[in-house]
Amino acid sequence: MEYFWILVFAAIMLIVGIIMISLNALLGPREPQLYEDYPYECGVPLYDKDAQTTFHQGYYLLGLLLLLFDIEAAFLFPWTVVYRYLGVFGFIEMLIFIIILTYGLLYAWAKGALNWQFEIEEL
Secondary structure, three states: OOOHHHHHHHHHHHHHHHHHHHHHHHHOOOOOOOOOOOOEEOOEEOOOOOOOOOOOHHHHHHHHHHHHHHHHHHHHHHHHHOHHHHHHHHHHHHHHHHHHHHHHHHHHHHOOOOOOOOOOOOO
């Protein structure tokens, strides 16, 4: 009986979802749009349907750096919660981790991975 309200909530959400989809089918536009089947990249329509275009390598490098520092942030939050129990060993371990990531950032900076001065090719 303790899960009854969870089932009621799930049933209500299912009914609301079905109603919303039905309203969209009934009240939505009937004629196809120009870009309806067109591939999108980040919400912006592509200039052509050819998926073999190239991107500047800076986008990939920036994505990898963002992923690296997101992982760092995700690793630091739980560490701060249990910091009191880890003691000096936990502090030194995290200090080494941050020094390695800082070295990686400085290396990427020195190699020009954060330099966005590049020529834009004309279409």
